[in-house]
Amino acid sequence: MLIAFTGQVALAQYNYRWGNQHRQRVEMIVGGDFVVTMNDAQPVIKNGAVAINNGKIVALDTEDKILAAYRASKRLPGEGKVLMPGLVNGHSHTAMVLFRGLADDLSLQDWLQNYIFPAEGQFVNENFIRVGETLACWEMISGGTTTFVDMYFKPDVAARVVERCGLRAVIAPSSIDFPSPGFRGWDDAFAAAVDFVKRWKGRNPRIIPALAPHAPYTVSPEHLTQAIQAARQYDVPLTIHLAETQTEVQDIQQRYNATPVQHLENLGFLESRVFAAHVVWPNESEIALMAKRGVGVIHNPDSNLKLASGFAPVPAMVQAGIQVGLGTDGAASNNDLDMWEAIRLTALIHKGKSLDPTTLPAKTVLRMATLGGAEALGLADKIGAIKVGLQADLIQVDLTSAHLTPLYDVISHLVYAAKAQDVDTVIVDGQVLMSERQVFTVNTEQIRREAIRIGEQIQAELRPSN
Numbered sequence: 001m002l003i004a005f006t007g008q009v010a011l012a013q014y015n016y017r018w019g020n021q022h023r024q025r026v027e028m029i030v031g032g033d034f035v036v037t038m039n040d041a042q043p044v045i046k047n048g049a050v051a052i053n054n055g056k057i058v059a060l061d062t063e064d065k066i067l068a069a070y071r072a073s074k075r076l077p078g079e080g081k082v083l084m085p086g087l088v089n090g091h092s093h094t095a096m097v098l099f100r101g102l103a104d105d106l107s108l109q110d111w112l113q114n115y116i117f118p119a120e121g122q123f124v125n126e127n128f129i130r131v132g133e134t135l136a137c138w139e140m141i142s143g144g145t146t147t148f149v150d151m152y153f154k155p156d157v158a159a160r161v162v163e164r165c166g167l168r169a170v171i172a173p174s175s176i177d178f179p180s181p182g183f184r185g186w187d188d189a190f191a192a193a194v195d196f197v198k199r200w201k202g203r204n205p206r207i208i209p210a211l212a213p214h215a216p217y218t219v220s221p222e223h224l225t226q227a228i229q230a231a232r233q234y235d236v237p238l239t240i241h242l243a244e245t246q247t248e249v250q251d252i253q254q255r256y257n258a259t260p261v262q263h264l265e266n267l268g269f270l271e272s273r274v275f276a277a278h279v280v281w282p283n284e285s286e287i288a289l290m291a292k293r294g295v296g297v298i299h300n301p302d303s304n305l306k307l308a309s310g311f312a313p314v315p316a317m318v319q320a321g322i323q324v325g326l327g328t329d330g331a332a333s334n335n336d337l338d339m340w341e342a343i344r345l346t347a348l349i350h351k352g353k354s355l356d357p358t359t360l361p362a363k364t365v366l367r368m369a370t371l372g373g374a375e376a377l378g379l380a381d382k383i384g385a386i387k388v389g390l391q392a393d394l395i396q397v398d399l400t401s402a403h404l405t406p407l408y409d410v411i412s413h414l415v416y417a418a419k420a421q422d423v424d425t426v427i428v429d430g431q432v433l434m435s436e437r438q439v440f441t442v443n444t445e446q447i448r449r450e451a452i453r454i455g456e457q458i459q460a461e462l463r464p465s466n
């Protein structure tokens with residue numbers, strides 16, 4: 001008896017001291033009943049897991065094999081969950097969440113000129129951005145976005161919020177040819193944007209500074225040229241609103257005798273560091289041109305529908321080989337930052353428009369929301385897929401709700417049935433930002449109070465539009 005007991009202890013000790021030694025120690029192991037990788041070599045792994053160390057994916061395999069080869073102090077089991085790359089929101093003006101529902105049912109021009117630009121002039125300051133950006137990060141983390149593009153104002157404040165919230169962001173202070181919050185016009189706005197880029201480049205791997213001239217109809221050709229030259233000089237991405245409405249196409253045609261994409265081409269503006277938002281109205285030769293130049297496109301279906309901008313020719317752009325990602329645009333034209341809605345709308349509206357149900361199948365659209373966006377942003381060497389060597393930007397989606405039961409095809413469920421509220425866990429750079437739907441990096445109660453207060457102030461002080 002005693003001998004047997006001693007033997008057991010010895011065996012346990014052996015296992016502990018030696019058995020475990022065969023397993024490599026990593027920071028974390030995360031599982032999923034399905035691991036949807038966006039990696040063609042092994043697209044979906046059943047009962048899979050990922051080993052994470054130093055913020056990176058170090059192994060991907062079936063859970064059995066991962067557990068046999070690795071041990072981790074932190075484990076997030078995958079029962080009843082999908083593990084997939086975090087969503088990439090390729091276009092937003094994130095702090096605009098504080099303008100959500102302020103002005104609806106308007107065309108882009110009316111909305112911008114008569115409501116949004118005046119409201120921004122009146123209310124956007126550093127505190128507005130701090131609160132709005134934090135509120136937006138809370139919303140994005142809750143919905144499984146791990147990387148987003150923020151084309152807005154006060155980038156230093158935005159960047160510090162993103163640092164604290166733990167997300168990854170391309171922060172692109174926008175410059176425009178007329179007064180904007182804190183600036184008299186293009187010159188001072190653009191100088192500040194360049195200064196931001198210089199100070200933040202290489203500072204935090206999760207913050208990618210970028211430049212963002214607003215649009216061809218609000219930025220002169222000289223200033224567009226200045227912007228692309230600076231983007232080249234500092235080797236940063238550049239993003240712009242492009243060919244968003246028919247009004248823009250007519251306006252640019254009239255002013256410069258060219259369609260918007262061709263206008264940028266004439267300025268030597270189109271190259272792979274550029275990614276354009278919307279691109280609802282390119283013609284065939286402009287689509288070919290963007291493909292040839294490696295320009296990325298971010299499709300924003302909610303905003304394009306709500307502002308009645310139209311249906312972007314996404315199937316033709318994908319067919320042409322353009323790197324297409326998805327975005328929400330700001331929450332004042334959406335009215336939220338929910339990438340699952342962008343996914344579902346993309347998978348639906350182009351079928352309806354083309355009268356062809358095979359248009360943009362589920363797999364293609366899910367790829368757009370992850371790897372496609374990463375490619376468009378020029379970040380596919382770091383994020384967008386579950387692959388050894390990439391950053392651990394991952395989400396677990398809970399599969400146990402009524403609307404996901406039963407399950408035949410996990411990709412189908414993710415595209416046609418899943419909701420933001422199904423996201424259970426969010427990991428960026430190996431850091432857990434949300435688990436069991438609890439967000440760890442945002443003081444949600446405090447930010448809700450502060451956002452309500454700003455909303456009340458806007459309600460009370462907003463000058464009536466003309």
Ligand SMILES: CSC[C@H]1O[C@@H](n2cnc3c(N)ncnc32)[C@H](O)[C@@H]1O
Nearest residue numbers: 093116151152174175176214241330
């Ligand atoms: C100059 S920073 C970005 C600007 O773009 C504006 N904006 C928001 N949504 C859109 C859109 N869909 N098209 C063009 N501009 C937009 C924002 O209100 C902000 O003034």
Ligand SMILES: [Zn+2]
Nearest residue numbers: 241277329330
């Ligand atoms: Zn926009």
